[in-house]
Amino acid sequence: QSQVDTDKPIGTTGYCMGGPIVFRTAAAVPDRVGAAATFHGGGLVSDGEDSPHLLIPKMKADFLIAIAENDDQRDPEAKSVLKESFAEANLDAEIEVYPAGHGWCPPDTRVHNPEQAEKAWSRMLALFESALA
Template identity: 65%
Template sequence: MCESDDLGGFARDNNGMTRRRFGLAAVGAGLAVGLPKLAIAGEKTSGKDVEIKTSAGTCDAYFVHPAKGKHPAVLIWPDIFGLRPAFKEMATRLAGAGYAVLVVNPFYRSKRAPTAPEHPDFNDPPTREALMALKNSLNADTASVDAKAFVAFLDAQSSVDTRKKIGSSGYCMGGPLVFWTAAAVPERIGAGATFHGGGLATDKPDSPHLLIPGMKAQFLIAIAANDDEKEPAAKDTLRSAFAQAKLPAEIEVYSGTKHGWCPTDSPVYDHDQAEKAWARMLVLFGKALA
């Protein structure tokens, strides 16, 4: 599972069924018939740009939820290219499946979104340097501050069912942020999903996988094939850590995928495998956040 070097490759290249279960079933059907990305929404949604006060400043974010009722919440951490239309669309799609979804600008301490140029070239040295500086400004401590503030925001929303656990998903550098979130607020985070997450299991003393014993969340870890080729032992380290902590975890290498295959605006977006990963996320959330 990648760290910064793999980002270069990313740049290159009805039966009483609940709405949430309807969304899950529709995703499964979409895998077979190739539904458009946003066509499966089972709920009308309401979304808006929001600002969240933290002890480190004001975070700009996007909050979207079904137009009626209370629902489990989900916190989305974007990849290194930050909060942008593709992630707002993904959040809206998830809200259509019955969740109250917050997608944040993880780099709010440095700048408001957009934090990356349109169609960024990660092989361009100034662009790469600027993006890596933003990524390197985040760590377990900043994530703990942010996770607590974001969970508090979600729990204060009338559309959020606080009786249910919260889910968190993260892409690329958002993978460690999901781990740090689950460890920072274990009593609220019931599910974590990472997609081509970078640096989840390393030999460093602050490796995210070392926080697993302090978590209470079930996990989905979707690994890019080319990340696994570079670090084939990482998945086994993760499996062992989750097993020792007695936490359910689905850890899978997605055949033929390249790092960054899930966001819809990615140059290596893989529709079929992204839909498969999305469906598995909904299975997890439907089970762990019920």
């Protein structure tokens, strides 16, 4: 749309399986994506050649990765791989396990946690303010 200032970076978000899409977008157009957030993102780290975390060296965005505690319990090494990958790429990334179940952000889920959803949203807004200013 004509109202979009394409000279400024954008922010992008993804929930659950939208997490890998955020990674792919940030890697595909690194000069446009300045900030990215995933909430209870699924499949961000795998042993496959197409694992989203392998795209981190192609990115320029600052990240928020909000992990559900039950996702962390299922794959406790994923957060360490992400932290190491972002550090190696010299990118800022806030990676935190939230004391909430997978799907805690949307208000229409059985596991919605209003307090933790507000915290995640506030962290995303702070990221966008600092990275997209």
